[in-house]
Amino acid sequence: MRIVIVGGVAAGMSTAARARRLDESAEIIVLERDAFVSFANCGLPYHIGEVIEDRDRLLLQTPESLRASLNLDVRTGTEVVAIDAQARRVTARVQATGEEQELSYDRLVLCPGAVPVVPPLPGIEDPRIHVLRRMEDMDAIKAQVDAVDDHGAPQVRHAVVIGGGYIGLEMAENLRHRGREVSLVELADQLMPPLDRELTSPMEAHLRANGVDLHLGVGASSFAPTDDDRLAVTLADGTQIVTDLVLLAAGVRPNTALAAAAGVELGDRGGIAVDEHMRTNLADVYAAGDAVEVRHTVLPGPWLIPLAGPANRQGRVVADNLCGRDTTFGTVQGTGIVKVFDLVAGGVGANQRQLEAAGIPFERVQLHPSGHAGYYPGTAAMHLKVLFAPDTGRLLGAGVVGFDGVDKRLDVLATALSAGMTVYDLETLELGYAPPFGSAKDPVNMAGFIGANLLRGDVALWYADRFDEDTAGARILDVRGFEEFAAGHLPGAENLPLDQLRAALDGFDRAQPVRLYCAVGFRSYLAYRILVQHGFVDVATLAGGMHSYLAATELQADQDLLPREPVVSYAEERTATPVDAAR
Numbered sequence: 001m002r003i004v005i006v007g008g009v010a011a012g013m014s015t016a017a018r019a020r021r022l023d024e025s026a027e028i029i030v031l032e033r034d035a036f037v038s039f040a041n042c043g044l045p046y047h048i049g050e051v052i053e054d055r056d057r058l059l060l061q062t063p064e065s066l067r068a069s070l071n072l073d074v075r076t077g078t079e080v081v082a083i084d085a086q087a088r089r090v091t092a093r094v095q096a097t098g099e100e101q102e103l104s105y106d107r108l109v110l111c112p113g114a115v116p117v118v119p120p121l122p123g124i125e126d127p128r129i130h131v132l133r134r135m136e137d138m139d140a141i142k143a144q145v146d147a148v149d150d151h152g153a154p155q156v157r158h159a160v161v162i163g164g165g166y167i168g169l170e171m172a173e174n175l176r177h178r179g180r181e182v183s184l185v186e187l188a189d190q191l192m193p194p195l196d197r198e199l200t201s202p203m204e205a206h207l208r209a210n211g212v213d214l215h216l217g218v219g220a221s222s223f224a225p226t227d228d229d230r231l232a233v234t235l236a237d238g239t240q241i242v243t244d245l246v247l248l249a250a251g252v253r254p255n256t257a258l259a260a261a262a263g264v265e266l267g268d269r270g271g272i273a274v275d276e277h278m279r280t281n282l283a284d285v286y287a288a289g290d291a292v293e294v295r296h297t298v299l300p301g302p303w304l305i306p307l308a309g310p311a312n313r314q315g316r317v318v319a320d321n322l323c324g325r326d327t328t329f330g331t332v333q334g335t336g337i338v339k340v341f342d343l344v345a346g347g348v349g350a351n352q353r354q355l356e357a358a359g360i361p362f363e364r365v366q367l368h369p370s371g372h373a374g375y376y377p378g379t380a381a382m383h384l385k386v387l388f389a390p391d392t393g394r395l396l397g398a399g400v401v402g403f404d405g406v407d408k409r410l411d412v413l414a415t416a417l418s419a420g421m422t423v424y425d426l427e428t429l430e431l432g433y434a435p436p437f438g439s440a441k442d443p444v445n446m447a448g449f450i451g452a453n454l455l456r457g458d459v460a461l462w463y464a465d466r467f468d469e470d471t472a473g474a475r476i477l478d479v480r481g482f483e484e485f486a487a488g489h490l491p492g493a494e495n496l497p498l499d500q501l502r503a504a505l506d507g508f509d510r511a512q513p514v515r516l517y518c519a520v521g522f523r524s525y526l527a528y529r530i531l532v533q534h535g536f537v538d539v540a541t542l543a544g545g546m547h548s549y550l551a552a553t554e555l556q557a558d559q560d561l562l563p564r565e566p567v568v569s570y571a572e573e574r575t576a577t578p579v580d581a582a583r
């Protein structure tokens with residue numbers, strides 16, 4: 001059996017390597033148009049930033065090493081330019097010579113990846129404007145960043161990153177790491193669209209604190225050389241940024257031209273349509289990786305989720321099926337994580353906006369536990385948001401942003417979501433604990449406690465992003481201390497510290513709705529329990545407290561909130577609210 005694979009990086013090489021492990025006799029040919037196979041594309045930003053100093057560390061394999069270890073026939077610099085599915089043949093062009101070769105196959109696997117979106121803006125062809133997908137892109141960017149003038153000064157003093165997704169964020173960090181001034185331009189009014197707004201505003205504050213000049217809610221509209229040979233980037237709002245290098249990280253689209261020309265069916269989102277065995281509509285033609293559409297674990301319809309994990313998993317599934325096994329590919333839940341300077345942000349499953357758009361009912365909890373025991377150095381509060389089904393409590397999505405222990409919580413939640421677990425399961429998960437690593441009640445357990453309390457009716461929540469609806473006709477009680485209240489409070493709030501609440505109850509109208517809040521939601525939960533047990537009929541506590549309110553309303557700049565607290569004052573909040581000790 002001859003297996004021909006188009007594309008030799010994540011999905012393509014996973015397919016090839018597993019196919020060889022399962023079938024020693026198959027002839028396996030990998031055709032890759034670029035000069036490199038099986039390279040670490042996720043590491044590219046970090047070599048530009050010189051965090052990964054040795055370029056060779058990104059080159060995981062060579063055609064020679066793959067021949068030696070796996071007996072693969074890997075041909076780099078070879079682009080597949082046509083597929084004749086009827087004749088079971090591809091036409092491959094050798095880049096160096098232009099020579100075209102015909103190659104027959106028994107099974108064909110399409111793993112051509114994705115291509116960066118390059119908007120057709122005036123001046124976009126300037127050589128100082130780059131995308132980052134290939135080793136060659138990285139080399140070109142790094143050469144420019146490394147270049148110095150006759151006086152030894154860097155030629156790139158300033159860079160503009162267009163796009164606030166993970167590649168844009170990683171590049172912003174790495175360019176700052178190289179000491180360059182950085183402006184980041186994002187068309188949406190927030191960074192990292194897979195995360196909800198209240199999780200991204202701490203990232204924005206952190207980027208600004210690290211010297212990144214952020215332009216949110218506005219796109220680039222043109223590029224033009226300046227008189228002194230720099231590059232002027234004009235934004236849609238008229239802002240002009242004079243720079244030396246532009247990185248376009250405005251998203252990717254599936255690379256489907258070759259497949260479509262051969263009659264491979266595309267899906268509604270423009271990716272290659274595959275069945276659960278990763279088969280296309282053409283006989284013996286499979287596809288995997290960024291080019292294919294997938295089913296989402298939570299959301300309806302086809303999705304494009306260009307991530308390395310799914311690409312590798314799909315490659316394994318294709319190989320199994322090529323080699324006579326009956327393996328299916330399930331769903332993709334989009335588990336993603338990014339480091340932005342000291343901050344880490346990640347998400348899994350659906351976010352609130354996506355659930356709302358899909359009409360899927362949900363409940364949500366927001367909390368701000370510390371990454372590990374508060375008395376052990378080096379921790380800070382994180383923002384943790386968990387979305388779940390109101391009837392069963394089944395997890396639908398989660399987002400985490402913070403400093404320590406974010407990756408661990410994300411992965412526990414990702415595992416729980418893929419296992420179909422509920423908030424009741426999160427309550428009982430037994431997770432590793434010692435002071436440097438967590439708390440006896442881990443943040444994931446805490447999310448479970450709050451979620452399960454909500455579903456059992458032991459607490460009712462109100463939400464910052466529904467401020468007007470949720471507080472209509474209600475008395476808003478801030479149960480923090482006087483000093484905290486004086487430092488900034490919600491519009492219309494009265495201050496009644498928790499320890500004075502019981503004594504003050506006599507003067508209250510128990511029929512009037514009461515909306516409680518504190519710093520992160522714990523003291524107001526205690527107040528909630530007091531009020532409902534004293535006959536108050538309509539009480540709710542603000543999910544995530546002031547912390548979540550400030551994060552959710554960061555862009556709305558509420559006039560009545562005086563003065564505004566910095567969103568990133570996690571350490572102060574933690575001291576003010578000993579969540580860990582109190583629960």
Ligand SMILES: Cc1cc2nc3c(=O)[nH]c(=O)nc-3n(C[C@H](O)[C@H](O)[C@H](O)COP(=O)(O)OP(=O)(O)OC[C@H]3O[C@@H](n4cnc5c(N)ncnc54)[C@H](O)[C@@H]3O)c2cc1C
Nearest residue numbers: 007009010011033042079080112113289290306307308311
């Ligand atoms: C800078 C960067 C950082 C990233 N960081 C992360 C991360 O941290 N986490 C994460 O999960 N994902 C990350 N990704 C995404 C991840 O790399 C991709 O999801 C994954 O590589 C997709 O695998 P693939 O095999 O589908 O495509 P690719 O890895 O892009 O491979 C496709 C290959 O096919 C070749 N090809 C295309 N057409 C032809 C043709 N006609 N003939 C021959 N060869 C062809 C291309 O040259 C390419 O080498 C990152 C991507 C980039 C660019």
